Amino acid sequence: MKTILFTLLLSICIVGCKHKEHTHEHDGDKHHKHEHKSEHEHHGEKHHHDNDADHKSMAQVKKELTEKGFQVMDFVDEETQDTILMQQYFIAFLKSGPSRSQSEEEKATLQAAHMTHLARMYEEGYADISGPFGDDGEIRGITIYNVPTQKMADSLANLDPMVKAGRLVIETHPWWAAKGFPLR
16 A cells, blocks of 8 residues: 555655646647547636736736636735635545455556556646545545636546546535645
């Protein structure tokens, strides 16, 4: 179990570094092939992060998100008088599934495919963060999807080979967070 957690954390760090390199590209308008275009395109455009959101006004960011179908709200912070823009994301809880009797070799193969899936979701801008929980409970980990609808988050989460194999099941919930605030 420790080896799997270490591998997952190492992969997240590697993916995070790769993502940071992509944010320095000249225009941020990358086009990626995606096998499930009809399920994962919105208004004919691929979803990707607004990496240059720091250079846009909150009004511009809000307008762009709204046009892409995202749920947003804003408010004025009484202390700073800054406008805070909130966006709805979707948290997918990865829970123990009904089929957990795979051999060690099958588990290792599924884990590698799972990590590839999560890296792809991150690289294509569909997921912002993923990771396992540190206990051995029913909820094994989470992925936060940055997509306009819960249906889209469910669809993407259910593409995970661990889910397809029944080793994990997905439970998604809408979750609100302020734009531009990093995790601390």
